[in-house]
Amino acid sequence: xxxxxxxxxxxxxxxxxxxxxxxxxxxxxxxxxxxxxxxxxxxxxxxxxxxxxxxxxxxxxxxxxxxxxxxxxxxxxxxxxxxxxxxxxxxxxxxxxxxxxxxxxxxxxxxxxxxxxxxxxxxxxxxxxxxxxxxxxxxxxxxxxxxxxxxxxxxxxxxxxxxxxxxxxxxxxxxxxxxxxxxxxxxxxxxxxxxxxxxxxxxxxxxxxxxxxxxxxxxxxxxx
Amino acid sequence: xxxxxxxxxxxxxxxxxxxxxxxxxxxxxxxxxxxxxxxxxxxxxxxxxxxxxxxxxxxxxxxxxxxxxxxxxxxxxxxxxxxxxxxxxxxxxxxxxxxxxxxxxxxxxxxxxxxxxxxxxxxxxxxxxxxxxxxxxxxxxxxxxxxxxxxxxxxxxxxxxxxxxxxxxxxxxxxxxxxxxxxxxxxxxxxxxxxxxxxxxxxxxxxxxxxxxxxxxxxxxxxxxxxxxxxxx
Ligand SMILES: Nc1ncnc2c1ncn2[C@@H]1O[C@H](COP(=O)(O)OP(=O)(O)OP(=O)(O)O)[C@@H](O)[C@H]1O
Ligand SMILES: [Mg+2]
Numbered sequence: 001x002x003x004x005x006x007x008x009x010x011x012x013x014x015x016x017x018x019x020x021x022x023x024x025x026x027x028x029x030x031x032x033x034x035x036x037x038x039x040x041x042x043x044x045x046x047x048x049x050x051x052x053x054x055x056x057x058x059x060x061x062x063x064x065x066x067x068x069x070x071x072x073x074x075x076x077x078x079x080x081x082x083x084x085x086x087x088x089x090x091x092x093x094x095x096x097x098x099x100x101x102x103x104x105x106x107x108x109x110x111x112x113x114x115x116x117x118x119x120x121x122x123x124x125x126x127x128x129x130x131x132x133x134x135x136x137x138x139x140x141x142x143x144x145x146x147x148x149x150x151x152x153x154x155x156x157x158x159x160x161x162x163x164x165x166x167x168x169x170x171x172x173x174x175x176x177x178x179x180x181x182x183x184x185x186x187x188x189x190x191x192x193x194x195x196x197x198x199x200x201x202x203x204x205x206x207x208x209x210x211x212x213x214x215x216x217x218x219x220x221x222x223x224x
Numbered sequence: 225x226x227x228x229x230x231x232x233x234x235x236x237x238x239x240x241x242x243x244x245x246x247x248x249x250x251x252x253x254x255x256x257x258x259x260x261x262x263x264x265x266x267x268x269x270x271x272x273x274x275x276x277x278x279x280x281x282x283x284x285x286x287x288x289x290x291x292x293x294x295x296x297x298x299x300x301x302x303x304x305x306x307x308x309x310x311x312x313x314x315x316x317x318x319x320x321x322x323x324x325x326x327x328x329x330x331x332x333x334x335x336x337x338x339x340x341x342x343x344x345x346x347x348x349x350x351x352x353x354x355x356x357x358x359x360x361x362x363x364x365x366x367x368x369x370x371x372x373x374x375x376x377x378x379x380x381x382x383x384x385x386x387x388x389x390x391x392x393x394x395x396x397x398x399x400x401x402x403x404x405x406x407x408x409x410x411x412x413x414x415x416x417x418x419x420x421x422x423x424x425x426x427x428x429x430x431x432x433x434x435x436x437x438x439x440x441x442x443x444x445x446x447x448x449x450x451x452x453x454x455x456x457x
Contacts, residue, residue, distance in 0.1 A: 056357050089361045095354035098376055107372065109363030158362055 005067055007032045007193060008086065008162060013062040015048055022048050023059070024217030028195075030162055035184070035194040035207050036221075040214035046197040047092070049214065050164040052076070053195070055083030085111050088160035092167045094151035096139035101131055101150055104139045108157040117157055129153035129183065145176030152183050162193045169203065177203055229426070236431035247431055254412035257325055257403075258393040261332035266385060269337050273344030273384075274370075278356065288345070294338035300397025302334050307401045323404035328412070331398035336388040343387060347380030348373065379450040386450070390443045394436055 006029035015023040022045040030036070040046045051057035055076075062076040064083065076083075088111075096104050105125065110117045126132050129149040134142065139150060148168060155163055168184070169177040185207045188194055195212075198204055210223045239247050276284060308314050310322040310330075321327045351373055359369035374381065396414035403410030405419055413432045421429040 051357070054361055056360060084360060085363070087361075089357065091354050091358065095352055095358040097355070097358075097372060107359070107362055107364065111363060154362055160363075 006030055007067055009065040009067065010053060011063045011065075011073075013049070013052060014060040015045070015052060015057075016060055017048075021217050023052070026214070026217060026219045028212055028219050028221070030193045030195060031209075032161065032193050033188060033191045034209040035188045035196065035204075037201065037204055037208045037211045038195055038197040038214060039199070039201075039211055040197075042199075044214045045217065046214055047166050049219075050089055050166055050195070050197060053083070053162075054087045054089035054164055055080045056089060086160060087162040087164060088155055088158050089164045090151050090155060090166060090168060092170060093144075094147045096142070096147060096150060099139060100136050101126075101139050101142070102135050104150060105154060105157055108154045111158055111160045113159075121157060125153040125156045128156060128186075130179070144171045145173070145179070148172060148176065148180055149183065152180070152187075156187065160192075162195070163187065165194065165196045167198055168196065170199075181207060232426035232430055235427035236429075236434060239427060239431045240434065244431075247428060249408065250411055250413060250416045250432065251435055253325070253410070254393055254414075257328045257399075257412060258332055258389060261329045261336055261392055262385060262389050264329070265333045265336045265340055265388065269340035269388075270344045270374075270381065270384075272341050274348050274373075276341070276345045277348035277351075287341075291338040291341040291345075295342060298397060299331075299335055299395040300401065303331055303398035303401030306331050306334065306398070310402070322402065323406060323410060325403065325410055327402035328399050328410060331402040332392040332395070335395060335398060336392050339391055340384055340388045343384035344377075344381055347377040347384060350380060351376045383447050383450040386443050386447050390440060393439065 008030040009028075011027040013023045013026040014021070026049065028036075038046050038049070048057065052059045052062060059076050063073045064076060064079045065073045066079070066082065066086070097107060102122065105122050108117075110121075126135055129152055131146065131149060131153060134146060139147070142150060148171075165184070169180050172180060181203050184194065184196070188207060196204055196208070201208075210221060212219045212221050272287070275281065276288060306327065307322065309316045310319070310327055311317055312322075321330070355373055355376055356369055359372045360366075364372060394414055396418055399405075399410070399412055400415050400418065403412065403415065405411050405415040411419070413436055417429045417432050417436075420426075420432075
């Protein structure tokens with residue numbers, strides 16, 4: 001299930017905001033079917049890092065290596081389209097579009113099936129995330145826990161090999177928290193590579209294979 | 225006077241209801257000219273509004289300041305500016321556009337454009353930054369993401385179009401200077417009101433005034449509905 005060879009490696013990630021270095025030669029590897037935690041204080045740069053990894057925020061510099069892919073290491077700029085097809089970023093509080101739960105799911109494009117997905121796939125993620133009864137509800141009116149589950153359903157439909165989660169349980173109560181972690185565990189077991197930004201280990205240590213600690217712009221890795 | 229005013233109002237309503245061709249022709253010219261101006265202005269204005277909201281580029285602050293300033297320039301000054309440009313001796317005089325519907329459309333575009341830019345800028349600004357990132361990360365192309373952003377802002381954008389249309393359909397200054405109030409051609413609702421009233425024919429002026437009032441009322445109700453929706457969602 002776990003391979004020794006990473007599927008995706010990042011090196012030399014640099015990012016400054018107003019001449020303040022947030023990331024300074026940070027490097028990390030992501031493995032299929034493995035979950036790593038990204039720990040760091042408020043303002044350490046966790047969200048910034050995740051946005052860069054997902055191809056959403058331009059770093060000052062970064063090299064990316066897709067293992068098992070013929071091209072050698074590429075710059076962030078060059079690999080951005082491929083990054084966006086490989087890595088999915090989930091915001092700390094999910095953004096849902098105007099419209100029903102189903103409508104929101106319909107906007108997610110499968111990364112593996114040429115963008116399309118059928119009704120069965122939608123029905124499957126609905127029951128997987130426990131949202132069957134809310135399929136027609138307006139997404140913007142869902143509770144915090146339901147929103148998070150819809151974001152995960154959307155991610156499952158997207159079927160990206162790598163998921164980056166930004167404090168996915170920070171606004172949830174104990175029950176929703178456990179439910180979310182169970183969904184994450186099932187995704188990991190399907191072979192999805194995950195990186196979860198969080199302040200504390202609360203509940204995540206049982207699904208994590210290792211940790212990255214972000215401090216002073218650098219990442220230090222430790223195994224669980 | 226009281227009695228003749230009362231008569232004029234009755235006559236005005238009769239004119240409207242009887243489908244008086246001269247009256248409805250004027251109304252048609254107003255809607256054609258202002259409708260064309262809005263149609264031509266809306267796309268570029270919204271693209272600019274989108275760029276102002278989502279991108280940093282040189283000249284951005286200048287454009288914002290300029291469009292905000294243009295908002296409060298009176299229609300007659302816009303009319304005068306284009307009059308000078310389009311008149312025989314003006315730099316664009318050879319195009320022979322003065323006193324045509326095209327000149328009116330140009331003037332009305334100049335009036336509507338800054339309002340459309342300012343309102344679509346704030347409409348797009350109100351869309352959460354996460355919306356763009358979410359659209360991209362769930363696999364939408366840039367165009368698909370743009371479509372989703374426009375969809376999120378649709379009520380505020382519609383409100384911008386209605387406000388822009390409301391501004392130009394009722395303005396008299398630019399239409400008078402650039403169109404010249406030529407019967408069957410460039411005489412629209414506001415210039416007809418100004419002319420007919422000065423000639424002492426109150427009924428037609430009142431009839432056209434009623435049309436503008438009803439229009440303003442409907443536009444405001446629609447605006448109110450759309451803005452309410454925008455806040456709610
Ligand atoms: N667009 C931006 N412009 C300027 N500074 C920014 C920008 N985005 C983030 N920063 C700064 O970069 C630093 C890192 O922010 P980031 O959101 O990545 O931290 P974080 O580790 O996710 O924090 P938290 O745990 O509070 O979510 C912060 O000091 C923040 O103020
Ligand atoms: Mg953060």
